[in-house]
Amino acid sequence: MSKSALRRTIAGVLTALLMAGWAGASAAAVPDTVATPATNPAADEARFQAFLHDFRSQALNAGIRPDIYDRAVAGIDLNPRVEELNEKQPEFVRPIWEYLTGTITEMRIKQGRDLIAANADLFARLRDRYGVPAEILTAIWGLETAYGRDEGSFNLFEALATLAFDGPRADYARRQLLAALQIAQNEGFDPRTMTSSWAGAFGQTQFVPTTFLRYAVNAQGAGRPDLWNSPADALASTANYLKESGWQPGETWGEEVKLPDNFPYELADGNSPKPIGEWAQLGVRRISGEPLPMNPGSGAIFLPAGYRGPAFLVSSNFNALLKYNSATSYALAVGLLSDRLRGASGVRANWPVEETALDLSSSMALQEALTALGFPTGGADGILGARTRQAIRDYQKSRGLPADGFATGNLLTRVLNERAALPN
Numbered sequence: 164m165s166k167s168a169l170r171r172t173i174a175g176v177l178t179a180l181l182m183a184g185w186a187g188a189s190a191a192a193v194p195d196t197v198a199t200p201a202t203n204p205a206a207d208e209a210r211f212q213a214f215l216h217d218f219r220s221q222a223l224n225a226g227i228r229p230d231i232y233d234r235a236v237a238g239i240d241l242n243p244r245v246e247e248l249n250e251k252q253p254e255f256v257r258p259i260w261e262y263l264t265g266t267i268t269e270m271r272i273k274q275g276r277d278l279i280a281a282n283a284d285l286f287a288r289l290r291d292r293y294g295v296p297a298e299i300l301t302a303i304w305g306l307e308t309a310y311g312r313d314e315g316s317f318n319l320f321e322a323l324a325t326l327a328f329d330g331p332r333a334d335y336a337r338r339q340l341l342a343a344l345q346i347a348q349n350e351g352f353d354p355r356t357m358t359s360s361w362a363g364a365f366g367q368t369q370f371v372p373t374t375f376l377r378y379a380v381n382a383q384g385a386g387r388p389d390l391w392n393s394p395a396d397a398l399a400s401t402a403n404y405l406k407e408s409g410w411q412p413g414e415t416w417g418e419e420v421k422l423p424d425n426f427p428y429e430l431a432d433g434n435s436p437k438p439i440g441e442w443a444q445l446g447v448r449r450i451s452g453e454p455l456p457m458n459p460g461s462g463a464i465f466l467p468a469g470y471r472g473p474a475f476l477v478s479s480n481f482n483a484l485l486k487y488n489s490a491t492s493y494a495l496a497v498g499l500l501s502d503r504l505r506g507a508s509g510v511r512a513n514w515p516v517e518e519t520a521l522d523l524s525s526s527m528a529l530q531e532a533l534t535a536l537g538f539p540t541g542g543a544d545g546i547l548g549a550r551t552r553q554a555i556r557d558y559q560k561s562r563g564l565p566a567d568g569f570a571t572g573n574l575l576t577r578v579l580n581e582r583a584a585l586p587n
Contacts, residue, residue: 204243211241214328218337227344235344235354239321241328248361249330259467259492260514266306266496267503274310275301275504285382285395293402294412298501300398303487306496307369311394314367315360319343323363323372339363342372350387358391366390367397370404378404401487408486409479416484416498417462417477419450419510426470429556429566433465433477433491434549442476450511467495469569473512518571521547529575532582533558 215236222232257265279286279297286297301310308314323343326336343363347354359365363372370379370390379388380403382395390397422431423446430437430445439462443455447464455476462476475495484494503509521529523545530540530551538554552568558578560566 208241211325211328215239215324218324218327218340221337222341222344225341225345227341228348231344231348231354235320235347236324237355239318239324242317242321242325242361245317245322245325245361246330249326249332258514258516258518258520259472259495260516262492263496263499263510267500267509271305271309271500272503275305275500278304278310279504282394285398289382289399289402293399293406293410295402295405295410296501296505298504299405299416299484299497300401301504302497302500303368303401304394304398305500306493307364308367311367311397314369314391315358315365317359317361318355319357319359319363319365319372320354322359322361326363336363339372342376346372346375367394368401370400374404375400378407404487405483408483410483411478411480414460414478414480416480416494416501417465417475419512420455420464420474420476421448421450421452421512422446422464422470422474427566428466428470429560431464431466431470431474431567432549432552432556433463436461436463436479439476447476465491465495466567466569467491468515468518469571470565470567471515471518473510473514521570521572521575525575526551526570529570529578530554532578535582535585536578 219229219232219236223229275298279301283297286300289300290296304310320340320343323336323340326332327340343357344354346352347357357365360369364370365372366375367390375388375390379390379400380396381388382393382399388396388400390400420442426445426447439455439458439460442462442464443457448454460478462478463481465475465477465481466472467475477498481494481498484497485491487497488494499510526545526547527543530543530545533551533554534540534543536558538558540551540554547570551570555570555574556566556568559568559574562577
C-alpha cells in the first residue's frame, strides 16, 4: 500500500470513529477508502501460465523429473478463490471468544471422546512413543479437519502455484510447491489426486509439504505415510512433529489462573516465562483460588483478550503448539479443547464481549499512529504481531494504563486523537 493510500485509510478511520461519537466504534463502521485496482483475468492467466513454464526449469534443477512436473501442472489455472482468500485473510479477525465458541462445540467434544475411546490402543502407542497425550492429538485433528471430514478440496498444485505466482506469500509458496513435487515423486502419489486447503495444507491434520517431508511418519513404522487416507499416519505424524518441537511428556499446555488486582500486566506477554514460585509470589493463583502448585517448572502469563478477560499460565508445551500453528488463538483452542476431551470444565472468567476486533484498516491506522507518537511497530501491515503488541504495551504504560498489549476500539480512538493533535 502506498503512503498516500495509507494516509487516506487513516483519515477514513479517524473520521468514522469521530462521527460515531463513541470511543469504541465498531471496526465494521470504518469505510474501506483504498480503491481496488482493476484486473484483467485473461492477462493474469497468461502471466500465470508463463510463470508455470518458467518455474519448470527451477523444479528440474531441484531434481524433479519432467514427467512429474508436467503431470502436476497439467490443466491447472490461476485460482481466483485462492487469491481472494489470501488477500482477505487478515481482514477477517474474529474476537477470541467468538473463535473459541465456533471451534469448541459440544458436538466436537462428543465426537472427540468417542474417537479416543475407539482408538485407545493407537493413542496408547503414540503416547508411549512420542509422549503426546491423546487429547492433544485429537484436539488438533478436530480443529484442523473436523476429524477428517473437511480436508480441503483444492488441487494442491493449483493452490500452491496460485500463491507462488504473485503476492506476499510467493517465496513461501514456491518452497512449498517444490516440496509438494518432491512428495509426489518420492512417495508415488498421483499429483492429480493430491488435494489441500486453499493455503496448501493437506491431510487429516493439515501438514504443509515441507512439514510432511521433515516429520511425516507411517504409524506402523514402515511404508509411506498417507496423511489423506490414514488417520493413524496423520496422528502419528502430528505426534512426531510436536515431539520434535519440544513437547514435554507429563506436562500440561497450561491452565486458567486468577491474577491479583495489582498485577503488573507488562509481564503478561506470553513470552516471558518465570518459575512458578515467582508467579505465586506476585499473587497469581489457580482459577479456583487455590495456590499454584509448588513445582520446579516455569510458565508465562497469557492474556488473549487483555486484562479484562481470562488469564492463563502457559507452559513450554504451549510453545510447541505454536510451532504447529503460530496463531495464539489456535494454540489456546487446542489446549482448551483437549481439557474438555478429558472431562475438565471450560473457561470460568468472563470475556470482554463488548469489545470489537480491529479490521485490517483499523490495525494499520493504529500501527502508523503509534509509530508517529514514538512507539515504533516496525511498519503498518495490519498484523498485530509481537512488535506491535510491545509498542501498545509501551504506550499504555507511558499513559498509566494497564499495559496488556491488547488492541481495542477505545485504544485506537485514543491513539488516533493523540496522533491528530501532533503538529504537522
